[in-house]
Amino acid sequence: MKERGERIAMLTAYDFPTARLLDEAGVEILLVGDSLAMVVQGRATTLSVRLRDMIYHGEMVVRAAQRSMVVVDLPFPHGQLGVRETLRVSARIMKRTGCQAVKLEGGAEQAETIATLVAAGIPVIAHVGLRPQSVHALGGYKVQRNEQRIREDATAAQQAGAFCVLMECVPRDLAREITAMLRVPTIGIGAGPDCDGQVLVTHDMLGLTCGYVPKFVRPFANLAQQTQTAVKQFISQVRDQSFPSADESFN
Numbered sequence: 001m002k003e004r005g006e007r008i009a010m011l012t013a014y015d016f017p018t019a020r021l022l023d024e025a026g027v028e029i030l031l032v033g034d035s036l037a038m039v040v041q042g043r044a045t046t047l048s049v050r051l052r053d054m055i056y057h058g059e060m061v062v063r064a065a066q067r068s069m070v071v072v073d074l075p076f077p078h079g080q081l082g083v084r085e086t087l088r089v090s091a092r093i094m095k096r097t098g099c100q101a102v103k104l105e106g107g108a109e110q111a112e113t114i115a116t117l118v119a120a121g122i123p124v125i126a127h128v129g130l131r132p133q134s135v136h137a138l139g140g141y142k143v144q145r146n147e148q149r150i151r152e153d154a155t156a157a158q159q160a161g162a163f164c165v166l167m168e169c170v171p172r173d174l175a176r177e178i179t180a181m182l183r184v185p186t187i188g189i190g191a192g193p194d195c196d197g198q199v200l201v202t203h204d205m206l207g208l209t210c211g212y213v214p215k216f217v218r219p220f221a222n223l224a225q226q227t228q229t230a231v232k233q234f235i236s237q238v239r240d241q242s243f244p245s246a247d248e249s250f251n
């Protein structure tokens with residue numbers, strides 16, 4: 001798709017019905033992101049999500065996907081515990097979920113790990129720029145302006161064999177430069193319009209996220225409002241006894 005100049009659409013999915021809808025709508029990649037800690041489990045960061053949570057949600061998404069590629073995030077700290085542990089956990093995720101690839105936060109410092117996974121037959125997306133699992137070390141969810149480091153991370157990830165580089169919260173000019181420099185596709189989130197593809201957290205773009213939503217999210221729908229309206233109608237019709245009707249009952 002990069003060679004043909006076609007943009008890649010990637011969205012997060014954590015359950016069967018959502019994954020089925022996104023797959024049928026035509027997204028290329030379903031990401032079982034560790035963002036599920038925040039948007040599904042109601043946590044403040046992604047750090048608490050467990051390996052067993054990723055496998056539980058990954059299985060559901062893989063079961064729904066007919067044509068999309070399914071990528072599962074390596075949860076903290078399993079992707080940071082060195083080559084052997086990351087290989088062990090990635091293999092477990094792939095065996096248990098049936099996903100086609102894993103995503104790993106980091107670039108240059110993960111080069112050896114990425115190369116080992118790829119040599120073992122595990123396709124890898126490298127996540128550079130803002131790495132949410134390092135939120136405390138980075139001092140918060142901020143735009144990353146260490147351009148040299150981001151360039152080196154992206155280049156090292158490609159050299160190590162990552163098939164895709166995801167860039168989060170990086171200046172658009174830098175994202176454009178890296179996208180032009182790399183042979184493998186880039187997917188951006190808060191990285192401007194010039195990446196080879198875009199990813200968003202589905203709950204954010206559908207208006208389902210409780211609380212803070214970053215500036216780079218476009219609200220494509222307001223499902224929270226639609227859900228509340230429907231639920232209020234249900235409550236009112238239960239109370240005034242107009243639900244269920246004769247047609248909705250058995251004789």
Ligand code: KIV
Pocket residue numbers: 012031032033034035036073127166168189199200201
């Ligand atoms: O976990 C996730 O959803 C992600 C996206 C922010 C790309 O990594």
